[in-house]
């Protein structure tokens with residue numbers, strides 16, 4: 001089934017209702033989801049995807065809002081994907097989050113979408129990449145993806161985003177924690193938010209020192225540490241300038257196409273793998289497995305031999 005031409009046309013011209021519907025279809029993997037993505041693919045590749053990650057409550061949403069306002073003031077079109085804004089860690093921030101989000105969502109050239117993680121492994125939900133494709137095709141210049149950096153999600157976001165911003169705050173040595181947790185590995189830009197708080201300068205230089213100890217990145221990018229105070233809209237121009245600098249660097253170094261190739265490679269393998277898996281575990285093979293499982297449990301056969309046999 002081919003996707004409705006009229007519907008596709010509306011997505012391409014950023015009709016908010018059509019974009020919203022397409023996102024829902026793709027997020028739920030409803031019928032026709034792939035047909036939409038197939039049609040849109042040739043219109044993608046323009047948007048710059050920015051991951052914003054960091055510990056709960058660091059100010060990711062605040063900075064996202066500031067960036068969106070700045071970008072739209074400069075005439076850019078912006079998409080926002082907030083992954084699991086109902087983070088169990090800071091449930092209290094949710095209401096404020098929603099209100100601020102709604103506020104920027106009313107801006108003409110802004111499209112906002114929240115996606116729940118739904119317990120999929122890691123923090124990034126399954127169809128974020130596809131949601132990005134829809135926003136990309138609808139003509140967005142920048143897509144901001146906010147996700148809480150705990151566990152696997154930070155790796156996922158680094159694979160999905162073109163530029164990854166890691167947001168830290170001065171308190172409680174969580175910057176050092178974050179370094180250990182691997183946020184260090186994925187940052188293209190470090191932001192020390194809540195710089196109005198005590199000790200910000202000290203923490204910023206600690207982070208700089210840690211960065212300098214690292215071997216330089218393969219693509220020659222030098223990571224900067226920027227200070228912001230999101231709640232006062234301070235440091236946002238500088239942050240945006242740094243994003244543009246990274247974008248430019250990705251283009252000039254050829255690293256962007258490298259990155260996109262890796263993303264495609266993974267995506268296609270995932271598509272094939274999931275289909276192979278579904279095809280393989282048909283009713284007959286499921287039955288075979290459940291018939292034999294007692295034998296394996298009772299040590300009459302072993303899982304390795306059985307796996308070879310069924311393959």
Ligand SMILES: Nc1nc2c(ncn2[C@@H]2O[C@H](COP(=O)(O)OP(=O)(O)OP(=O)(O)O)[C@@H](O)[C@H]2O)c(=O)[nH]1
Pocket residue numbers: 055056057058059060061062063085087090091093097148193194195196197228229230231232
């Ligand atoms: N003092 C100070 N407070 C800030 C700053 N930026 C944000 N905040 C406050 O910190 C709290 C958390 O901000 P959010 O933007 O919701 O943080 P978040 O990282 O999106 O939080 P989660 O999505 O729940 O992980 C809010 O009460 C903000 O008003 C800042 O620069 N200075």
Ligand SMILES: [Mg+2]
Pocket residue numbers: 060061062085097146
């Ligand atoms: Mg948030």
